[in-house]
Amino acid sequence: MSERAAPFYCPYCGDEDLRPGEEGPGAWECGACNRGFRLKFLGLLARGVERPDTGGDRI
Template identity: 80%
Template sequence: MSERAAPFHCPYCGEEDLRPGEQGHGSWECAACNRGFRLKFLGLLARGVRRADHEGDEQT
């Protein structure tokens, strides 16, 4: 079985100085901005992710 995924960057300041939080599973603390946050995996999307980068494309 694989290890659990960990965030690489703080969602607030973008720094990489993260540590697991004391509040339980999925909680992280950023030493750079002194914020705590929690991550939770919600599940896979049924249809997948569609990107909006093709909005300006026109087919002729």
């Protein structure tokens, strides 16, 4: 993941008060809820992966 990639919102509280964490690459801290979390890029999805039909017209 690029060093410039950054989350826009905290995944726990949704606040935007984020800063890089001291725990290494991908670590972030939220100033609003006082939680730390890590982001990691897992890789690209394989071609041909299909999403299940949501059945939008069904009642």
